[in-house]
Amino acid sequence: MSRASFVISLVIAVATTARAADIPLDQRRSDSDFVSADTLAMQNDDIANPAMLVVLDGETLWNTKAGATNKSCADCHGDAAKSMKGIAAHYPAFAPELGRPIDLQQQINLSRVTDQKAEPLPFESKELLALTAYIARQSRGMPVAVKDDAQAKPFIDAGRVIFEKRQGQLDLSCAQCHDDNWGKKLAGNLVPQAMATGYPIYRLEWQEVGSLQRRLRNCMSGMRAEPYDFGSPELVDLEYFLMWRARGLAMESPAVRP
Amino acid sequence: MARALIHVPASAKKGDVIEIKTLISHVMETGYRIGVTGQPIPRDIIDDFVCTYNGEEVFHAKLYPAIAANPYISFFTVATESGTLAFSWTDQHGATQVQTAAITVE
Numbered sequence: 001m002s003r004a005s006f007v008i009s010l011v012i013a014v015a016t017t018a019r020a021a022d023i024p025l026d027q028r029r030s031d032s033d034f035v036s037a038d039t040l041a042m043q044n045d046d047i048a049n050p051a052m053l054v055v056l057d058g059e060t061l062w063n064t065k066a067g068a069t070n071k072s073c074a075d076c077h078g079d080a081a082k083s084m085k086g087i088a089a090h091y092p093a094f095a096p097e098l099g100r101p102i103d104l105q106q107q108i109n110l111s112r113v114t115d116q117k118a119e120p121l122p123f124e125s126k127e128l129l130a131l132t133a134y135i136a137r138q139s140r141g142m143p144v145a146v147k148d149d150a151q152a153k154p155f156i157d158a159g160r161v162i163f164e165k166r167q168g169q170l171d172l173s174c175a176q177c178h179d180d181n182w183g184k185k186l187a188g189n190l191v192p193q194a195m196a197t198g199y200p201i202y203r204l205e206w207q208e209v210g211s212l213q214r215r216l217r218n219c220m221s222g223m224r225a226e227p228y229d230f231g232s233p234e235l236v237d238l239e240y241f242l243m244w245r246a247r248g249l250a251m252e253s254p255a256v257r258p
Numbered sequence: 259m260a261r262a263l264i265h266v267p268a269s270a271k272k273g274d275v276i277e278i279k280t281l282i283s284h285v286m287e288t289g290y291r292i293g294v295t296g297q298p299i300p301r302d303i304i305d306d307f308v309c310t311y312n313g314e315e316v317f318h319a320k321l322y323p324a325i326a327a328n329p330y331i332s333f334f335t336v337a338t339e340s341g342t343l344a345f346s347w348t349d350q351h352g353a354t355q356v357q358t359a360a361i362t363v364e
Binding site: 043045046047048050052053054056057132204207 | 261265279
């Protein structure tokens with residue numbers, strides 16, 4: 001390589017990575033560190049956390065028979081406190097039958113369709129959120145441990161591209177807020193690091209429980225970008241990247257956020 | 259019926275001040291919001307909450323549209339005798355949900 005072309009390629013490299021690097025592993029903090037003391041107290045008290053009502057609905061659904069096979073989740077998986085412990089910390093995960101990763105909600109629907117012979121539940125439906133929250137609750141306190149093997153890598157990388165890509169009328173990327181400017185204020189709120197360890201969350205603004213996909217679509221609307229559809233590969237890739245980025249942090253589902 | 263969570267200490271000493279916590283699932287729709295069709299979403303709230311301790315009223319609250327969804331109500335009372343605390347939530351249509359919790363007082 002000539003000296004001139006080396007300089008040019010160096011300039012290009014700098015131009016395309018003109019943002020801070022990933023947050024160092026030991027500086028990562030749960031999004032709970034960025035909420036008020038009141039909100040955190042609400043999250044950590046099972047009587048005050050409104051998402052626990054949804055978790056209880058999920059427990060009922062777990063034991064409810066459904067579909068042509070007339071089987072409940074419990075008929076195959078037994079006690080969720082044992083069989084689902086740590087499961088949510090491993091999602092999104094690669095689904096061989098689809099040749100790509102799926103998130104926990106899609107896994108629940110996959111199991112409904114293939115094992116229970118039941119109709120899939122719509123995204124953001126009460127039932128799907130309840131089952132997801134109930135399963136995720138069983139992983140509370142466990143470290144996020146999504147697979148990042150060769151099979152998963154292309155999808156995590158695709159998620160990173162979306163995370164770092166400027167989009168929308170405001171021409172913002174996720175990374176500009178959550179990698180470069182976390183801890184500062186956006187309007188009256190602290191910008192968190194976007195460690196997706198507490199989903200599904202009870203969001204005070206929503207007055208109800210919602211999924212990570214709903215939250216991501218919210219952020220995209222905020223950037224004046226066209227949000228990806230629920231269940232789209234792009235959203236799952238982004239979820240996968242976010243969970244990989246939060247690897248090792250403790251699960252907090254169901255968290256409470258402002 | 260709506261799902262409710264109640265926390266009452268299982269046992270207490272006579273004369274102790276005890277904290278009681280309740281949470282119930284409810285949309286608490288204010289009546290001030292506009293739905294996707296442009297029509298106002300009708301008001302739908304719980305407007306009354308009562309706690310009785312062995313039949314005697316120890317706490318009573320009126321709720322209004324400014325109360326958030328899934329109302330969380332916590333309060334204190336004095337443990338006087340073993341028995342039952344009954345909690346009842348009544349919505350604006352008059353439907354009431356009652357749930358009870360037992361306490362042992364030594």
